[in-house]
Amino acid sequence: xxxxxxxxxxxxxxxxxxxxxxxxxxxxxxxxxxxxxxxxxxxxxxxxxxxxxxxxxxxxxxxxxxxxxxxxxxxxxxxxxxxxxxxxxxxxxxxxxxxxxxxxxxxxxxxxxxxxxxxxxxxxxxxxxxxxxxxxxxxxxxxxxxxxxxxxxxxxxxxxxxxxxxxxxxxxxxxxxxxxxxxxxxxxxxxxxxxxxxxxxxxxxxxxxxxxxxxxxxxxxxxxxxxxxxxxxxxxxxxxxxxxxxxxxxxxxxxxxxxxxxxxxxxxxxxxxxxxxxxxxxxxxxxxxxxxxxxxxxxxxxxxxxxxxxxxxxxxxxxxxxxxxxxxxxxxxxxxxxxxxxxxxxxxxxxxxxxx
Numbered sequence: 001x002x003x004x005x006x007x008x009x010x011x012x013x014x015x016x017x018x019x020x021x022x023x024x025x026x027x028x029x030x031x032x033x034x035x036x037x038x039x040x041x042x043x044x045x046x047x048x049x050x051x052x053x054x055x056x057x058x059x060x061x062x063x064x065x066x067x068x069x070x071x072x073x074x075x076x077x078x079x080x081x082x083x084x085x086x087x088x089x090x091x092x093x094x095x096x097x098x099x100x101x102x103x104x105x106x107x108x109x110x111x112x113x114x115x116x117x118x119x120x121x122x123x124x125x126x127x128x129x130x131x132x133x134x135x136x137x138x139x140x141x142x143x144x145x146x147x148x149x150x151x152x153x154x155x156x157x158x159x160x161x162x163x164x165x166x167x168x169x170x171x172x173x174x175x176x177x178x179x180x181x182x183x184x185x186x187x188x189x190x191x192x193x194x195x196x197x198x199x200x201x202x203x204x205x206x207x208x209x210x211x212x213x214x215x216x217x218x219x220x221x222x223x224x225x226x227x228x229x230x231x232x233x234x235x236x237x238x239x240x241x242x243x244x245x246x247x248x249x250x251x252x253x254x255x256x257x258x259x260x261x262x263x264x265x266x267x268x269x270x271x272x273x274x275x276x277x278x279x280x281x282x283x284x285x286x287x288x289x290x291x292x293x294x295x296x297x298x299x300x301x302x303x304x305x306x307x308x309x310x311x312x313x314x315x316x317x318x319x320x321x322x323x324x325x326x327x328x329x330x331x332x333x334x335x336x337x338x339x340x341x342x343x344x345x346x347x348x349x350x351x352x353x354x355x356x
Contacts, residue, residue, distance in 0.1 A: 166272025179289025226260025
């Protein structure tokens, strides 16, 4: 496992927007140049459609709304009104580094510039929907710049990973607030009607979540709501890096949120927990804030194990296929980090469940 701020550089500048990727490199992004291309992404999207059995469906006639209308797929290469096109190559751009999967990022004023991909139109529709719903727990979309990069709001605050984790999230009240934050976004997307042909990142991972599908159905989840993607500000808390969003059962998102905010790890000294985090207590606080039922709370450790297993499996598959950057991450020890986390969760899941 890598808990080192110096090695991972998961915080840059005022919170390092767009940089707080899991130090264990959850495989949730299309590889940068040299990795998979758009044709592979679209092929995987078709696989995801088959797995999800036509989840999207078309929006019923007469039930459209301005905030959930189908996004024009051409927005991958042009900004959507009313967002202007922002100039590229400006002299005051500051490069942002530190993410395991994100490259080519820069900060310009109060915005972050990020490369786009086949998933960008769907993610922009999601973020605009959240904004229209009054959710401030996600960054605002500002369009594209002249270089074709997306322009996203820079959110002031601190990223709760790794060294500041306990200081920012150590109390039960903080865990409850994280749960409320995640629940607010989940509730807001209940009336989101994505394009049935929308492309999401790595829909082939959705199959791992389907055993936990319940009466809540499928919603568009963040899919990477860990502490590395949580900005804690004086007045506003927000999840960033929504580019891995896609349809999953809500509890799948809650489980991965727990992995990074509890945290679930055999050794969490680098996050400020040399004696280990009190897992059951912190899971209860997260579940209480989110509003999980008693039954769902008791099952949460089981979902956490499956969620970690999914990330480990897909990291391993991509590394074995020689796909960048996962092959490098595997050689750097991220695979062993995921394996040890998985064993830790398996060994303790029953005990945690009994305490819940």
